[in-house]
Amino acid sequence: MSRSDSDRRSIAVRIASDGLLVALAMIFGYIESLLPAFTGIPGVKLGLANLVMLSGLFLFGVPEVLMIMILRIVLTGIMFGNVYSIIYSLAGGLLSLLVMIIMKRIKGLSIVGVSILGGVSHNMGQLIAAGVITGGISVIYYAPVLLISGTVCGMLIGIVAGRILDHLPTIRKEG
Amino acid sequence: MNNHVMTRKDIIALAVLLVVGIIGLAVIFFYKGYEGESVLVKVDGKVYGRYPLDVDLELKIEDEWGINVIEIRDGEARVSKADCPDKICMKTGSISRNTETIVCLPHRLVVTIEGRDDDVIR
Numbered sequence: 001m002s003r004s005d006s007d008r009r010s011i012a013v014r015i016a017s018d019g020l021l022v023a024l025a026m027i028f029g030y031i032e033s034l035l036p037a038f039t040g041i042p043g044v045k046l047g048l049a050n051l052v053m054l055s056g057l058f059l060f061g062v063p064e065v066l067m068i069m070i071l072r073i074v075l076t077g078i079m080f081g082n083v084y085s086i087i088y089s090l091a092g093g094l095l096s097l098l099v100m101i102i103m104k105r106i107k108g109l110s111i112v113g114v115s116i117l118g119g120v121s122h123n124m125g126q127l128i129a130a131g132v133i134t135g136g137i138s139v140i141y142y143a144p145v146l147l148i149s150g151t152v153c154g155m156l157i158g159i160v161a162g163r164i165l166d167h168l169p170t171i172r173k174e175g
Numbered sequence: 176m177n178n179h180v181m182t183r184k185d186i187i188a189l190a191v192l193l194v195v196g197i198i199g200l201a202v203i204f205f206y207k208g209y210e211g212e213s214v215l216v217k218v219d220g221k222v223y224g225r226y227p228l229d230v231d232l233e234l235k236i237e238d239e240w241g242i243n244v245i246e247i248r249d250g251e252a253r254v255s256k257a258d259c260p261d262k263i264c265m266k267t268g269s270i271s272r273n274t275e276t277i278v279c280l281p282h283r284l285v286v287t288i289e290g291r292d293d294d295v296i297r
Contacts, residue, residue, distance in 0.1 A: 135220020
């Protein structure tokens with residue numbers, strides 16, 4: 001196979017796998033909205049979609065995960081939400097991704113730790129967006145609840161993502 | 176690879192965040208300890224009105240973002256009707272204690288209970 005052929009093939013594989021991951025993250029987000037336990041307090045959620053982002057961050061690279069996340073949020077927003085839900089999700093998602101990228105570089109922090117800090121920063125990003133949109137600091141009273149829920153849910157997602165990575169260590173090399 | 180094993184630093188991060196969260200909850204609970212006096216309604220960051228908690232009232236707010244009905248009854252305030260998509264404001268339920276808040280993000284509405292000495296917090 002000539003070089004250009006393999007380049008083309010890897011681009012095709014990349015498009016296919018990224019499309020799959022975007023779809024998977026969107027479905028996770030939808031499944032999560034069906035869980036009754038997480039609909040009571042605004043902002044408290046498991047973060048199933050972050051399972052995809054977190055695994056992606058460890059399996060692929062930052063640009064791909066960033067693209068998958070933005071696509072997921074914009075597509076979900078267009079189909080099920082509105083402009084505000086997109087802004088709201090982007091604030092949480094981008095801050096979370098940024099923190100996870102930084103935390104991944106810290107030695108001694110496993111994927112569970114990265115996920116915990118990602119979960120907390122996701123919630124804090126949404127809280128900041130809520131504060132800006134409503135133009136008040138009163139949303140700060142949600143902060144402790146969101147901090148605790150982000151920590152606990154982040155840990156659970158991190159443990160699951162760790163298991164996934166254990167079983168998929170070489171998925172990308174086969175592309 | 177042992178990706179599912181938590182390291183020492185993971186546990187430190189977990190513990191610190193949980194402790195900060197619990198302290199935050201304790202602080203808010205402490206401030207919330209007394210009954211509020213009035214209901215502050217804000218739309219898009221601007222004060223819409225301030226209403227006493229001990230006077231029953233049904234307040235319909237209709238603006239460019241949508242409709243919310245705020246009901247004050249028996250010293251409690253709640254959003255009784257809303258045409259927002261998620262209805263989180265309605266699900267929040269009744270509030271009556273100082274600093275408790277109902278937020279309707281799609282309609283940019285914030286309903287906050289104010290106490291006697293709010294300067295302590297602001």
